[in-house]
Amino acid sequence: MSPIRTRIGAVVVSAVAAAGVLAPAQAATAEPAAPAAPASQTAAQAQAMGVKIDLASATIGITSRIYDIAVAAIERSQNRSGYVKSLMEGAFYDAGQTYNVMVVKADHPYSYDLDNIVYDATVHASGYPAFRVLVFDSGVFTNEGDGGWINWAFRGVFDRDGMTVHFREF
Amino acid sequence: MRFRKALAVAPLAAIALVGAPAGAAQAETAGTAPSAAAVQAADSPAVTVHLDDGANGFQVGRAISAIDEDNRGEFVRRAVDEAFQASGGRYNVIMMNLSQGYEERLEAKRLYANVRWGSINYGLWIAEAGEFTNTGDGGYINWAMKGWFDRDGMTVRFHRP
Known part of the structure; x- marks a missing residue:
């Protein structure tokens, strides 16, 4: 067995341990920003x-x-739009399907005014540019650069006006 | 083998799976120059389950990650079939290439998983009802569904059995 496989196994164990602590109903409750030991x-x-x-x-x-x-994506680094969408869908369901989700290339030109951001992280995966993942209640996001799926992806409840997206609460 | 242990632990929480490496060994020892499809499938499918509401997510993930298939269209068909069976044969299943455009309006969703086969990222949904529209390429390598539905062009309307 290759070292890579072994490491993936270790990641899976840790992920299970971390996720097992959180019942789905508790997902929206506060978790310390500092990661717990398993995380x-x-x-x-x-x-x-x-x-x-x-x-x-x-x-x-x-x-x-x-x-x-991200770990699943870096084994194959040729498909940026698929990676972006998998981050978007994964975060949407992980957050309990009750928040809007925006994934955008971290160094992309954009502006936003979002309310109640419950998750904000920048994901660095080798072979891909860094992507920022925002999970939030509502607000406005404007993409000021290229609008292709390789640069951003979002889902939730929204009206889109060109490159500006108005998100509403679920 | 630490990886095997990981699989044994996972049922408690039904979370993330990365396929057993059996497929990788076979693809690498195929001998002749590998086709593009064989190169893509040289590692096992990776499945991460992000929603599992009574759909037997661990078994669904395990079944899909165990598929050893070099043909992309055949992989999509088999993955949907495995997901349908593993979730009890009572829910609708649809898998879609995330790089293509789609509108997901499913209802009573039971499972969502990211499925990576080679360099292709698929989304896998298990749901009781609702609609799904493919706004991209409708080829069989990009999507497949199984269950109870009416199809109108690129829109699929699912219903309960």
Whole structure:
């Protein structure tokens, strides 16, 4: 068995341990921004594989799941739009299908005015540019650059006006 | 083997799976110059379950990650079939290439998983009802569904059995 496989196994164990602590109903309750022991072990293992997540703020505990997506993606680094959409869908369901989700290339030109951001992290996966994952209640987001799926993806309840998206609460 | 242990632990929480490496060994020892499809499928499918509401998510993930298939269209068909069976044969299943455009309006969703096969990222939904529209390429390598539905062009309307 290759070392890579072994490391993936370790990541899975950590992810399970971290996720097992959170019942789905508790997902929306506050979780300390500082990762608990199992989560940091996940982070260390994932970082060894070329994945790093800079957590800006979080009141929901979905980081270990985001690691899973990024780790799965870096084994094959040719499909950026698929990676972006898998981050978007994964975060949406991890957050309980009650928040809007925006994924945008971290160094992309954009502006936003969002209310109640419950998760804000930048995901670095080797072979891909860094992407920022925002999970929130409502607000306005404007893409000031290229609007292709390789640069951003979002889902939730919204009206889109060109490159500006108006999100409403679920 | 630590990886095997990981699989044994996972049923408690039904979370993330990365396929057993059996498929990788076979693809690498195929001998002749690998086709593009074989290169893509040289590792096992990776499945991460992000929603599991009574759909037997661990078994669904395990079944899909165990598929050893070099043909992309055949993989999509088999993955949907495995998901349908593993979730009890009572829910609708649809899988879609996330790089294509789609509108998901499913209801009573039971499962969502990211499924990576080679360099392709698929979304897998298990739901009781609702609609799903493919606004991208409708080829069989990009989507497949199983269950109870009416199809109107690129829109599929699912209903309960």
